[in-house]
Amino acid sequence: MTIQKLTLQNFKNHLSKSFEFSPQINCFVGNNGVGKTNVLDALHYLSVGKSFLGNTDLNNIHTSTPLSVAEDFFTIEGEIFDGEKENIIKIQQPKEAKKIIKKNDKSYDRIADHIGFLPSVIISPYDSNLISDSGESRRKFLDAMISQTDSEYLFNLIQYQKTVQQRNALLKSFAKNRYFDAESLEIYNEPLIKFGTKIFEKRKEFIHSILPLIQNYYEIISNGKEKVSVIYNSDLNEESFENLLNKNLEKDRILTYTSKGIHKDDLLFEMNGNLLKKIGSQGQQKSFLIALKLSQMNRIKEITGKTPILLLDDIFDKLDDSRVSQLIELVNQEHFGQIFITDTHKERTENVVRKITDESKIFEI
Template identity: 25%
Template sequence: MRDLLGHFRTTVFGPEDLGVVKGGPGGRRRWLDDLLADVHPRNHLLSTDLDRILRQRNALLKQARGRLTDDVAMTLDVWDAKLGEVGGNLAAARREILGALEPLVGDFLGAVSGGTSDISMAYCDEWSAEGLVESLGHARADDVRRGISTVGPHRDDVMIRMDGLPTRTHSSQGEQRSLALAMRLAGHRLVVDRTGTDPVVLLDDVFSELDDDRVRALVDILPVTQSVITTAGTVPDGVEAGSVLRLADGVFS
């Protein structure tokens, strides 16, 4: 699978994307990490290395059974140094790409919704002020007691605000869906700009909660290369498809 990274890129939007906006931090971290991997496969190594280090560190914490012995402390020093390097690099990459995405998300949201909402996106952590290794040291006793790593990029989040209010709690489902779509389209544009390649766009049931005006606006801003759209309803007026496949009773026609 790793060999395929960077060779076949896709931009996929489906109903589950709503969770990136209204769900927990994990979905937003995955959104950033997937984009980082699309921009360059080496970024994927940061995520996999972080996961490996966390597995090893957490295994050590569980084996300690709440006792911070000298041997446990010495081994934690090793893993904390590794986590500090890899985690710091991953968080820096996330912050950089988020800064590039923010204006694009605002532009695409305006195009899809027809509105002029102000979008801000901030990377949130609890460790950067003093450094990751230092924060791990301060959390060590609690980590040993709980048997899990409580500090690091694996617990970071992205705060998204629309007109100053958190979209997770203060936006309607329609606004959240439009924002999730804008985030996918912004990611697509960023991948095109940074790699020179145009991923295939797959939009699953994207028309279901958009009125005709928003549908036409969406179609107008879709990439000129290959886009595949599925819908359980009818194709809105004014939308022309290069080809149409219909699925009925398990048969394509």
């Protein structure tokens, strides 16, 4: 998959901008705050229909500045070659209407139907939240990784989340009305068990398949200095979902929410047998996150036959020269496909890119 052209209108600080890309490496260089990361975010939109920065769609519409007025929509358009033909993906977000995603002028009925057409992997400073934040961040990341290659998983996840919301609403209603009916609550047990167990099995299988890749990539980047691991922590590792729901019925009634299930799963990132967030330096943590993302990219390529686009935001920050060199050599050897890089140092970027290929473009933002 190759993005040949990107056109932005009223997207964040880019009122009107167009880029024609190299099929190999594209670099966006400039000072902080000029909008380099925003370009990567637009490319991420083309892939999954939303921002990787966590912004709501409406917040990405250009707002007023001393030199410009606020706008009432944004548009992102990409020309994408899939190996056989060119496709046009167009995303438009009006201020007063819902977001529209079109492929070759035909709107998707559901945004979920677009997921997987243009797979992508992004490595950015915001990834550090995966290590420092709560389990929710890691669950969302795990779900996003699997969903890019498994539409059935995404369907099961959506159904599971709806069921949890409905069960929680009923528990809150019981508490409000000082009334409890266990039989009414049991209606939600069957779909929770059905969809939750499928999600659990997929997650377990995915972590098992990706762990050797993570360990291999980390060993290359770190020159074998440390050993890392990923542990899938789930209540379903110990007992069935049905038992969990039955055992925690009274607890759920008191708390007024579903306290056990795969919506409480977590990933434990370890280095040399200890939690990475407790003992890992910033460089070690970033090296681990890069290994994690490159492994994700490898799996997507293996499962779908598509080479994902690789988005590297401020990739060289907090890595020493040795780890940068290992990373560049790794990217060069693995043939990761089309790569997009942001950096504040033009000369550093040019030196790094030159080691990989002459077929590159550098855009000063």
